[in-house]
Amino acid sequence: MIKAFIKAAQQISDPRARRVIWIALAAAAGVFILLWILIGFLLANTALFSIGWLETAIDWLGGLATGVLTWLLFPAAISAVIGLFLEDIASAVEDRHYPDLGPALGSDFSDTVLTTVRFLAIMLSLNILMLPFLLTGPLFPFVFYSVNGYLLSREYFELVALRRMGRADARALRKRYAMKLFMTGVIIAFLLTVPIVNLLAPIIATGMMVHLFEDFRAHA
Numbered sequence: 001m002i003k004a005f006i007k008a009a010q011q012i013s014d015p016r017a018r019r020v021i022w023i024a025l026a027a028a029a030g031v032f033i034l035l036w037i038l039i040g041f042l043l044a045n046t047a048l049f050s051i052g053w054l055e056t057a058i059d060w061l062g063g064l065a066t067g068v069l070t071w072l073l074f075p076a077a078i079s080a081v082i083g084l085f086l087e088d089i090a091s092a093v094e095d096r097h098y099p100d101l102g103p104a105l106g107s108d109f110s111d112t113v114l115t116t117v118r119f120l121a122i123m124l125s126l127n128i129l130m131l132p133f134l135l136t137g138p139l140f141p142f143v144f145y146s147v148n149g150y151l152l153s154r155e156y157f158e159l160v161a162l163r164r165m166g167r168a169d170a171r172a173l174r175k176r177y178a179m180k181l182f183m184t185g186v187i188i189a190f191l192l193t194v195p196i197v198n199l200l201a202p203i204i205a206t207g208m209m210v211h212l213f214e215d216f217r218a219h220a
């Protein structure tokens with residue numbers, strides 16, 4: 001897992017991956033700005049919470065509440081967007097580290113879009129449902145990173161694996177290495193919440209999953 005992280009981080013300096021990096025950076029920045037604007041508008045113009053004092057607190061916090069919610073929902077939003085560019089990122093990693101693999105079969109674009117939309121809906125819903133855990137203080141980070149770690153590891157790994165094998169085989173491989181993937185997902189979730197780093201995190205996440213997938217497949 002550590003080895004996969006180091007290799008994925010080194011990918012950022014690869015000149016062959018520069019175009020993909022700029023696409024991912026632009027997407028991450030755009031998603032963050034869009035989330036900030038959308039959440040700020042919703043908080044200012046709607047009553048999202050039925051608990052009166054919670055609604056009042058959010059209105060009072062204003063920009064801080066917008067920033068917190070943007071920070072919490074960013075991993076879900078950017079992961080969904082990057083899913084559409086995952087093929088380019090994964091191909092750049094493979095070209096550097098696995099040149100003998102040959103072209104990936106890839107998954108159908110419509111299937112990728114449907115998978116991404118479903119993932120986004122689930123992840124956004126669960127993150128919104130987790131908001132009350134903010135009141136639990138120290139417990140919240142454990143809940144947040146555990147839930148998002150599982151979801152992110154599942155999504156990134158299956159999208160990478162589906163480029164090289166069928167859905168049933170991809171799921172079987174994911175379940176076989178569930179714990180290692182979960183820990184990787186927690187790392188990804190953490191990176192996606194660190195300012196500045198979160199702009200590059202989708203590239204690192206995809207790279208890690210490519211390396212882990214090839215390692216798992218070699219030992220299957």
